[in-house]
Amino acid sequence: MNTQILPGATLGMLGGGQLGRMFTTAAQTMGYKVVVLDPDPQSPAGIVADSHICAPYDDETALSEMAQLCAAITTEFENIPAQTLAFLESKTTVHPSSKALAATQNRNVEKQFIASQGIATAPFLPIQRREDIAEAETAIQFPAILKVATFGYDGKGQVPCNNLDDVYQAFDALDKKECVLEQRINLAREVSVVLARSETGSITNFPVAENVHVNGILHTTTVPSGISSDLSQKAIQMANKIAKGLGYVGTMAVEFFVSEEGAIIANEIAPRPHNSGHYTLDACHTSQFEQQVRMLCGLPSGDCDLESPVVMVNILGDVWRNSEPHWDKLLAAPNIKLHLYGKQAARVGRKMGHFNVLSADTETAMQQAEQTFTALQAE
The missing domain is CATH 3.40.50.20 (Rossmann fold)
Known part of the structure; x- marks a missing residue:
């Protein structure tokens, strides 16, 4: 033990x-x-x-x-x-191990690992050099998106492509770095599963979260999600299988696409707490960060049950504009929890904080979240 x-x-x-x-x-x-x-x-x-x-x-x-x-x-x-x-x-x-981390640092390696676990991904083509692009005609269907294989996040290093010529141009624009070309799917929703896995292999899951991205950056997370319980269970089972396959210890997340045809497809692994798990700070018995501490220290898992429907909203540097945001308007609401990250300078696209709206149902929470986000923005 x-x-x-x-x-x-x-x-x-x-x-x-x-x-x-x-x-x-x-x-x-x-x-x-x-x-x-x-x-x-x-x-x-x-x-x-x-x-x-x-x-x-x-x-x-x-x-x-x-x-x-x-x-x-x-x-x-x-x-x-x-x-x-x-x-x-x-x-x-x-924790996590160097081996688990290495499997998630390169998109091509990551996708090949996910596929090796028998879990669906979007059709993809690794592109190491310009000559590999010609294979795209038979490997995938357009439209597609070209992504750098390493160091891409929040939509950075990604270029939409409608044909082969676009891929050549995008590859050149990305400085001919190793890339992956992914076929676009008919996207209905994006969801994520945050989990905690112990050294003994036991796994505790947070509720499935539904995510909306704007310009490649997460904007809102809603829990409970709008997908069926069957799809939720399938996403959880897939995420758990990935964690087990990695021999992962700690808190991690897996992002999924849900297609309009009802298929669930693994997109990315995050070997750490995840932006879409920030709702757990206020809406769950135990946060994803306490779980990270518990798994690192060999302690039993905390209770991950949801205490309240919630919508999380990211606050980017865009909100500052020419002055401080209207914090008074946000803090006037007793059911909204504000979390700021202590960053020195607000820049466009930079994550500066988030807020969680707790309510009796997600529809009411989302309406209040949208109103608050609009009111928050400086003139």
Whole structure:
């Protein structure tokens, strides 16, 4: 049986963004100390942590210091080098593993892994070099979308393509980096499953969430989702199979497409807490970040049941315009919970915070969410 890491111990977080910040807050609330390693001296997680090691992710001296301080270490995003986790694994407990992380860092590797589990993906073609593009005529149908294989997020590094010529142009525009060409599906909905898997292999699932993206960035998450209980169960089973196949330990998410024909198709794996799981901070007995702490420390899962219908709305830097948003209008509502991430500068497309609207039903919550989002925006 694995030894539990109990409050009073020190935990490590690789990455200083908002996900690291919310993990840090959850861990500190539970009585742990947190060391954050991030190269940004003003990182949102670093400024609230007990200790901030300001260093690059491949600095072995800094990593050795972190390993010496921490009983266990986790990460907040998938673009931490897998070799960094491998280095730390020889010195302390690390979840998720370097192997699990490596399987999710490259879209081609990720899709091939998902397919190896017998789970459907959109038809896709790996493109390593320009000569590979010709295969698209037989491998997929247009329209399609070309995505960089690594370091793409929130719609960055993605180009819609209606024909073969578009793919050549897009590949050149993306600096001829390794890409994946994905066939577009007749999309009815987008949903996600956030889960927590322990070292012993037990899995606890949060309710399936329904997501709406604007310009490639998540805008709203609604729970309960609008899909049937049968489809929800299928999505959960697929996500759990992926987690088991990865040997994953921690909190993770899988995003799915639901086609107009009723098929459910795996899109992406997030080996960490996920933006679409932020509703859990206020609408569930246990948040996704407390679950991350529990899984890292070998503790039993918390209760993931939904306490209230909820709509989560992302707050991007766009909302600031020329002045501070109208926080007074949001905070006047007793059923809305505001979470800001402590970022120093608001920029267009940058995630600055979110708010959760709790209500008796999702229709009422969405109506209030839309009204609040409009009222929030500065002149």
